[in-house]
Structure formats: C-alpha cells, structure tokens
Amino acid sequence: xxxxxxxxxxxxxxxxxxxxxxxDRALIVATQAGLPLVPEPYxxxxxxxxxxxxxxxxxxxxxxxxxxxxxIAAVPNHYRLGMTANGMSVWNVPDERIRELGRRVGALxxxxxxxxxxxxxxxxxxxxxxxxxxxxxxxxxxxVASIAELLGPDHLGHEVLFSRRILKKTGxxxxx
Amino acid sequence: MADTQTxxxxxxxxxIINVLQDGFPxxxxxxxxxxxxxxxxxxxxxxxxxxxxxxxxxxxxxxxYHAQHMGGxxxxxxxxxxxDDLDRVVEIVNGFDEVAHNYERxxxxxxxxxxxxxxxxxxxxxxxxxxxxTGHRCYNMPKLEEFFxxxxxxx
Numbered sequence: 395x396x397x398x399x400x401x402x403x404x405x406x407x408x409x410x411x412x413x414x415x416x417x418d419r420a421l422i423v424a425t426q427a428g429l430p431l432v433p434e435p436y437x438x439x440x441x442x443x444x445x446x447x448x449x450x451x452x453x454x455x456x457x458x459x460x461x462x463x464x465x466i467a468a469v470p471n472h473y474r475l476g477m478t479a480n481g482m483s484v485w486n487v488p489d490e491r492i493r494e495l496g497r498r499v500g501a502l503x504x505x506x507x508x509x510x511x512x513x514x515x516x517x518x519x520x521x522x523x524x525x526x527x528x529x530x531x532x533x534x535x536x537x538v539a540s541i542a543e544l545l546g547p548d549h550l551g552h553e554v555l556f557s558r559r560i561l562k563k564t565g566x567x568x569x570x
Numbered sequence: 571m572a573d574t575q576t577x578x579x580x581x582x583x584x585x586i587i588n589v590l591q592d593g594f595p596x597x598x599x600x601x602x603x604x605x606x607x608x609x610x611x612x613x614x615x616x617x618x619x620x621x622x623x624x625x626x627x628x629x630x631x632x633x634x635y636h637a638q639h640m641g642g643x644x645x646x647x648x649x650x651x652x653x654d655d656l657d658r659v660v661e662i663v664n665g666f667d668e669v670a671h672n673y674e675r676x677x678x679x680x681x682x683x684x685x686x687x688x689x690x691x692x693x694x695x696x697x698x699x700x701x702x703x704t705g706h707r708c709y710n711m712p713k714l715e716e717f718f719x720x721x722x723x724x725x
Contacts, residue, residue: 414640422633422635422640425632425633426632426635427630427632428623428630428631428632429594429631429632429633431601431616431619431620431623431631432616433599433601433602433612433616434598434599435600435601436596436597436598436600437598447598451596451597454596454633455596457633458596458633460639461636461639462635462636462639462640463633463634463635463636464634464635464636465592465593465594465633465634466593466594466595466596466632466633466634467590467591467592467593467594467631467634468586468587468590468591468594468619468622468628468630468631469591469628469629469630469631469634470587470591470627470628470629470725471626471627471628471629474625474626474627475627475725482675482682492715493715493717496715496717497717497718499717500717500718501718505718507716507718508716508717508718509713509714509715509716509717510713510714510715510716510717511646511711511712511713511714512710512711512712512714514709514711517650517709518648518679518709518711523646523711553677555675555676555677555679555682556675556676557673557674557675557676558673558674558675558676558680559673559674560671560672560673561660561663561664561672561673561674561681561683562663562664562669562670562671562672562683563670563671563672
C-alpha cells in the first residue's frame, strides 16, 4: 500500500510509548483485514499467533476496555446501500453548550462522525463538525436542516461542505 | 433506500447487517451465539457473512481500532487555495507521508486533509513545511472532543 511510510511511523509510536505491546500489535495486524469466518475465530487467531484462545479473547477484551478497539462489528458499504452523498456539516454553537449539543447531534442515525474542533476566527467560526450521509445531496440538506432544528437557539450559523474529489486516501494501517 | 443492492437482500441479510453493526461477542463460539439470536444456525450465518463481504455490501467485519489510542497523533487541516493553484498545492500536500487522507470540497476552504504523525508536535512541524512550500496558510483543526464515530445504516 502507498500508505506504508505513515503507517510505519504509527507502528513505531505504538511500540515505543503506548499500552499496546508486541502481542497486541500482532493481534491488530492479524485482524486488520477482518475476523476469520470460522466457527472459533479467536482460537483460529490464537493458533496463528502461537498463544491460547483464552489469551486472544482476554487481550481483545482488554483493548476494548481501553478504547483501542471501538467495537468488533460489521462495516456496511454505505455506497452499496444507497447512501451515495456525504456532506461535512459545520456548525457554530456556544462553546459552553458544545458537549451536550455534540452528543445529541452525534446520536443521530445519519451522522457518522461528530467532533468538537478549533475555531479560527474570524475566517472560520465553526466549532462542531458532523458528517452527514444520505442517498442524495437533497437528502443530506434535509438532514442538515433537521440538525439545525435540533440545535434551535444554539445554532449560530452553519455550512455544508460536499466533497468534490478524493485526492488521497491511504488509510492508517499498521505494517506487519 | 430503494436501491438495487438493498433490494437483493433478504430479511436474514438485513438482520445480520443490522445486528452486526452493533457489535460482536468475544467468546468461544461467537458466530453460533449470534446465529441463535438471529434464529438461524452458525453455518448459515458464516455463509451469509462471506457473501455480504464478497458482494461488498459489507466493507469489513472485525475489530474497529482506534488509532489515536494506539499512540498516533491526528489532525484535520483545511486550506483555502485559489483554484488555479490547486493542482500545485495538492501535489505538495500529497507528497507528505504524514498526509493520510486529502479531499477537495466545494467551499472557499477547498482542501481538507488528515495528518497522522507519531507525536503531536510533529503536526506543527509538518504544517510549517506545507505552509512554506505552498505559500498558503494551514488551518489546523485538531479534534478537541469526539462525540460519536460510527455510521449505522439500518437496512
């Protein structure tokens, strides 16, 4: 992959000063492409890593508890499921209310990422970012309107930035 | 979502997609466990999952790793680049290994890229290099708090 340089730096960081040890790292590398589709997937991984199935499960649970694994789950291809439009909606909301508002916006089914980010006044007044996915641009704009409604008087301005081109997408994968 | 792809999914496919978006257990026979909850059997679930992955209805099935918790530093950076200078700037920006994603968006702030670096201070160094090389300002927008990262697609 073309992303090897970036990922190798990430992996050395992981080795040097994080709670991910060599075995955790081997487990991450072994599951980056996915969980084995066999009746005992954790035993299967264990055999490849030379440890027990119990240790694999324990390490996965431990990484999940520390937030290193967000969850073990299926990732749908939203384009194949008809959600072909995405817009980055950016909002100006009062800083003192951002946590409550961010949680409410982030809980919406059509929002995939929701972050509090730095403003750059006066050029960039927006502090809340919410990525909105839908079947069409019009539908994205409708969903954005529903966010505006949800924010009510805390909505001090917003814009939607549709993507025009993907210029680079190397992703972040640990190298083996 | 009246889409041809979703029309080809039957009720079991839909249940599998919906249930597995929420999570998957860690246990000795996790597929059998989930199959039981879905009123099917382990073999059927494994076959269906393989087919959904083969058809690219699912892009992936497995642990979702949080790269930042593994020690990396990340930031979203925006630039306002005059359209006639965009190609040159994109080439410079994409030339940095630290740039993991780069998108053109329909806005005066038209370039949006994600930096992934070993430590937070490297972000500033890379941005200084990019500003120097391009002659345009980088607006660093690090994540101050994350409220939700997930796209649940009910099918």
